Ligand SMILES: NC(=O)C1=CN([C@@H]2O[C@H](COP(=O)(O)OP(=O)(O)OC[C@H]3O[C@@H](n4cnc5c(N)ncnc54)[C@H](O)[C@@H]3O)[C@@H](O)[C@H]2O)[C@H](O)CC1
């Protein structure tokens with residue numbers, strides 16, 4: 001499968017292992033660091049959320065479902081940007097006491113906004129217009145279980161628009177294999193490069209977000225990369241089968 005922009009730029013896709021290596025090079029050698037990449041991810045996700053809700057965004061109910069890792073951090077960052085603009089934002093975290101430090105810092109910043117942090121048991125009272133799936137990204141390991149599974153199941157029964165960050169939770173980013181319980185998003189915003197498992201059947205509309213990684217990092221992995229973003233910071237991607 002090939003990933004192309006509207007203007008025909010072909011974007012290389014990567015497996016989870018390759019994405020982890022790109023992350024490592026950026027974090028350990030070239031930059032940007034994890035905080036900076038996550039901020040770019042969350043900012044782009046906030047902008048796409050507003051675009052998706054169009055003129056009713058300021059009155060819409062937006063609910064972010066966040067895991068404890070980098071995916072959750074990107075979702076919480078988007079929540080802060082939306083709350084800073086006066087949007088009606090609620091955040092539900094799987095295990096607030098187990099947040100990775102960069103994700104915990106995003107939650108710390110969120111607490112200075114009017115965003116409401118709700119518990120899993122309070123979800124039953126919620127009927128959001130937009131649900132952001134920031135539960136699990138490319139580090140899915142095995143069938144979703146525990147609190148992540150509870151959030152995935154709840155979201156699957158909701159009527160609101162669903163946007164998944166990076167990878168729909170429960171989908172294997174390399175193979176596209178779907179766990180028994182997984183998020184079926186209307187839209188997916190994947191980060192930096194598309195992952196090989198992001199088939200149209202799992203992503204809904206696919207967007208690629210620029211999180212600030214220099215081209216040299218991709219060249220270290222021998223990827224044939226030309227920036228697909230032009231003057232923008234996120235672009236629509238179209239998936240075309242090779243044959
Ligand atoms: N350069 C980039 O692409 C960047 C990506 N970012 C985001 O970070 C995630 C990867 O973050 P990581 O901390 O490695 O893990 P995840 O957040 O994907 O997942 C951990 C999260 O998921 C839960 N979980 C995993 N498997 C299961 C399971 N079987 N059952 C239940 N729960 C599960 C786990 O408990 C954690 O809560 C990437 O996708 C991007 O979104 C960075 O933000 C910036 C750079």
Ligand SMILES: [K+]
Nearest residue numbers: 133136167169
């Ligand atoms: K996700």
